[in-house]
Amino acid sequence: MISALLDSSYLKALINAKDNHHKTASDISEKIRACDQLYVPYPVFIDVMNHFDFADNNTKEMIAFIINDTTVVFNVDKTTYVNALKNYCKSDYDLNFTDYICIEYMKKKKIHNILSFKEEFDKIEEVQRLEKSDFSYQNTY
16 A cells, blocks of 8 residues: 655645745646545644635635645644654754654555655655655665
8 A cells, every 4th residue: 555645735736826846836736646645744734724814715726626636634642742843853954843743644644655845854864755757666664
């Protein structure tokens, strides 16, 4: 089974035509259906929705369609939050708290792939950041 977690940087780029990564995100979105399961942590969903808070209703409907059509949105348990907070507080990486929630959830559920434009994820040993060229989806786990 191949699975991937969707990060807010990917979702924001997919939705915002003016984003520098929009073209790449759009190209990837055509191919991600090859994944068996796509995940969006609830904090990422909230971040994306808040980012587009003042967008028109069509944009908000597009977000709902993307989320409903392709993903499993989930909440995380307290242990995941606690572990994420520990790592966030001691890390020197340029990742935010929501990123650490993603990392902890991925570890817990053995999800190794993330769709993100944040290169800092490349420094996390347990995480493989998928890019446009990665759509052979070689999952060795």
